[in-house]
Amino acid sequence: MGKRPALIVNHENLRHNMSTVVGWCREAGIDVAGVIKVTTGLASVALDYESCGAKWIASSRLEQLVRAKEAGVKIPLLMIRVPMLSEVEEMVQVCDFSLQSSIETLNAVDEAARKCGKKHNVILMADLGDLREGFFEKEELVNTADYVENKLECVHLAGIGTNLGCVGSVKPTKEKMDMLAEWAEAVEDKIGRPLEIVSGGATSSLLPLFDGVMNPKVNMLRIGAVSHIGPLEDIRTCYGREEADVLSDECFVLEAEVIETNVKPTHPIGELGVDAFGKKATYVDRGRRRRAILAVGRADYGDIDDLVPDLEGAEVTMASGDHTILDIEDCKEQLHVGDVVRLKLKYSAVMRLTTSENITIEEIGKL
Ligand SMILES: *Cc1c(COP(=O)(O)O)cnc(C)c1O
Secondary structure (H helix, E strand, C coil), rough: CCCCCEEEHHHHHHHHHHHHHHHHHHCCCCEEEEEEEHHHCCCCCCHHHHCCCEEEEEEECCHHHHHHHHHCCCCCCCEECCHHHHHHHHHHHHHEEEEEHHHHHHHHHHHHHCCCCCEEEEEEEEEEHHHHHHHHCHHHHHHHHHHHHHHHCEEEEEEEEEEECCCCCCCCHHHHHHHHHHHHHHHHHCCCCCCCCCEECHHHHHEEEEEECCHHHHHEEECCCCCCCHHHHHHHCCCCCCHHCCCCCCCCCEEEEECCCCCCEECCCCCEEEECCCCCCCCCCCEEEEEEECCHHCCCCCCCEEEEECCCCCCCEEEECCCCCEECCCCEEEECCEEEEEEEEHHHHHHHCCCCCCEEEECCCCC
């Protein structure tokens, strides 16, 4: 048995999910940018996405795109967090495409691209209410597009895009997609040519696609979450949509070792202060119950809500930085010290586990 705790990455399941998602989008005339930031940019995952028909590999972190390139990804790389001015030079050397929302940065990109003799493609972002990056007024976006088109020699205006369902939780409704299409038309009228790309958002923008109301002008989605997390992602857990149920929720599984299985009260005994993280917690008294302590903790995965034990009757109840308490009173199977428990994972847990130095990453079915 390998070293524990381990994050098991199942590439066959990943490729099943990626091909399925690429297929959904293709049917609607949409190309997928495969977003790899979920795993802190495992290059093997970028190669999966490429083999499944993604047209771009995308990340919010330049280092991850550098790794993808070094691993041999051939399709264009797309930087999806607006780049820092301090990384523009490197960004232009590594990436072919980026999302942009400021004139200062666009000017810097133009200068950097000229220096290395390249033409860099940009997608200007429209903020349609989610309040993260992007131009908030249509006129501002149209004028910036016109500026890029006519004043910046080494920047190519590839298209416009938006991001929703993020910091502002705004749903990508039909209305929002129609609004993006209308802004794209306004840009096209101004510059007198069609845009190549209208980028309609992330995983959450699959909702209008599932409903058959996606605006036909939208021809790119940037997808990370649902391809990696499947039905444990918001599409199922928050929006109750069944479409993602054909996807695997076992692309990433955490294997943790049991270090204790003593029976204990469920309510702490004594005067209560704060927990290990300085938070006041509440505890429900369910009497004495058997529980297992796993040798993995919040330092590794973040929040217990992002763990789904693959063991009938088991429930994650509490955790410290290095311990996770699993209530196993109702489990049919007995657990013993030394046993290994498998936990399915939601998005942020995968993101954190791939950065934890305590976690061994084991890859199955790597290309
Ligand atoms: C993270 C991100 C995505 C991918 O989002 P998912 O919900 O993981 O599909 C797409 N676009 C941008 C700009 C992002 O930052």
